[in-house]
Amino acid sequence: MKIVIKNAIIVTMNQNNDIINNGQVEIDNNTITYVGNNREVKGEIIDAQGNIIMPGFVNTHCHLAMTLFRGYGENSNFKNWWLDYMRPLEEKLEVGDCYYGATLGILELIKNGVTTVADFYLHYDETARAVVDTGIRANIGIGAITGREVLSEDFLNNELNKISLCHRIKPILYAHSLYSCDESQFLELNKFAQKYNLIKSTHASETLMEVGTIYNKYNKTPIALLESYGFFDSPCILAHCVHCDKEDIEIMKQYDISVATNPSSNLILGSGIAPLYSFIKNNINVSIGTDGAASNNNLNMFKEMYLADNLQAGVLNQAQAVTTIDALKMATIRGAIALGYNNLGRIDNGFLADIIMIDVHRPNMQPINNVFNNLVNACESNNVVMTMIDGKIVYRNDKFYCNVDYNNIVNHCNKIIERIDTKNI
Numbered sequence: 001m002k003i004v005i006k007n008a009i010i011v012t013m014n015q016n017n018d019i020i021n022n023g024q025v026e027i028d029n030n031t032i033t034y035v036g037n038n039r040e041v042k043g044e045i046i047d048a049q050g051n052i053i054m055p056g057f058v059n060t061h062c063h064l065a066m067t068l069f070r071g072y073g074e075n076s077n078f079k080n081w082w083l084d085y086m087r088p089l090e091e092k093l094e095v096g097d098c099y100y101g102a103t104l105g106i107l108e109l110i111k112n113g114v115t116t117v118a119d120f121y122l123h124y125d126e127t128a129r130a131v132v133d134t135g136i137r138a139n140i141g142i143g144a145i146t147g148r149e150v151l152s153e154d155f156l157n158n159e160l161n162k163i164s165l166c167h168r169i170k171p172i173l174y175a176h177s178l179y180s181c182d183e184s185q186f187l188e189l190n191k192f193a194q195k196y197n198l199i200k201s202t203h204a205s206e207t208l209m210e211v212g213t214i215y216n217k218y219n220k221t222p223i224a225l226l227e228s229y230g231f232f233d234s235p236c237i238l239a240h241c242v243h244c245d246k247e248d249i250e251i252m253k254q255y256d257i258s259v260a261t262n263p264s265s266n267l268i269l270g271s272g273i274a275p276l277y278s279f280i281k282n283n284i285n286v287s288i289g290t291d292g293a294a295s296n297n298n299l300n301m302f303k304e305m306y307l308a309d310n311l312q313a314g315v316l317n318q319a320q321a322v323t324t325i326d327a328l329k330m331a332t333i334r335g336a337i338a339l340g341y342n343n344l345g346r347i348d349n350g351f352l353a354d355i356i357m358i359d360v361h362r363p364n365m366q367p368i369n370n371v372f373n374n375l376v377n378a379c380e381s382n383n384v385v386m387t388m389i390d391g392k393i394v395y396r397n398d399k400f401y402c403n404v405d406y407n408n409i410v411n412h413c414n415k416i417i418e419r420i421d422t423k424n425i
């Protein structure tokens with residue numbers, strides 16, 4: 001039956017940034033079929049009671065199962081965090097653990113209004129199961145997760161089969177980084193991406209140490225090295241891009257490259273602040289990721305939008321360097337574009353029904369002088385009162401409507417942490 005959401009402030013995120021007051025959205029199956037003023041029509045009626053209806057957030061860089069490691073390894077710079085804390089824990093992960101970590105991460109995302117996530121982590125078949133059970137939309141990274149995988153067309157086809165469990169899952173080809181993978185792995189991904197028309201992703205220019213290491217070894221920046229590997233010859237997402245100079249940006253703007261910026265992870269691990277203003281000025285598509293909860297420490301796109309906007313203002317002494325509309329676009333439509341969708345990230349006819357409702361009647365959202373400014377600078381994830389993905393309500397008023405039991409998932413996660421014994425590593 002048709003779902004009809006009435007009496008909403010619709011933040012469309014369309015090309016004109018239209019806002020429709022007293023608006024109505026109609027959904028047939030998983031698709032938006034009407035966006036406009038209130039009108040009489042039959043269906044399952046949801047009264048938005050003057051709340052905001054907007055596209056769900058698209059998180060373009062995450063490591064869901066790392067939710068198990070939230071709060072572990074704090075106050076470490078990236079290298080120590082990775083080598084001294086994360087790697088030893090990952091060695092102790094057993095089959096089945098990542099399902100629970102990924103499910104917990106997805107439940108947090110759904111509660112925070114994220115409807116699509118791009119994930120890159122070990123045991124991705126378990127992440128795919130978590131996606132099926134929770135109802136989120138996902139791009140799941142396959143390829144060189146640790147850097148030790150030997151890639152071939154047969155290997156990648158086999159991995160592709162493992163994750164292709166439902167229509168909400170799309171694959172994304174992944175090499176962890178230039179410092180953990182070698183040229184042959186990037187070249188194999190290039191071939192597979194072109195043959196099957198898939199998007200690729202890797203971590204790039206996250207820390208000064210990475211840029212120095214790569215430069216000393218290859219006499220090139222990470223961006224220039226990736227270009228020389230042909231990695232940019234088909235669409236790709238580069239995670240972080242904190243330390244990109246003018247020459248790097250000149251290279252990036254020539255290709256179909258999206259940046260996945262992860263501002264809070266870059267602050268927590270002491271990595272730096274990405275030059276988002278320069279990317280946007282050069283028409284490079286910037287999207288937002290949360291990174292994993294082990295370096296964030298929550299999966300909250302409101303926090304990331306706030307930082308993506310206001311860090312640029314602070315660093316550049318320029319309040320309008322990145323606007324609140326820019327930040328909202330990064331978190332919705334630009335993320336959808338990065339992941340290869342042309343029907344996601346907007347409230348518009350023919351677009352996928354991935355929709356969230358924001359309660360505007362709480363003190364932190366009143367009054368509304370400017371909807372965009374309230375959403376980026378005043379709104380909190382607790383204002384999300386409904387999350388709809390693919391035309392189905394998966395979260396409403398503090399309750400999940402998924403094929404998982406929240407308490408059971410949390411209990412399993414705590415048992416895993418007890419077994420791994422994080423205090424004695």
Ligand SMILES: [Zn+2]
Nearest residue numbers: 203239291292
């Ligand atoms: Zn990452």
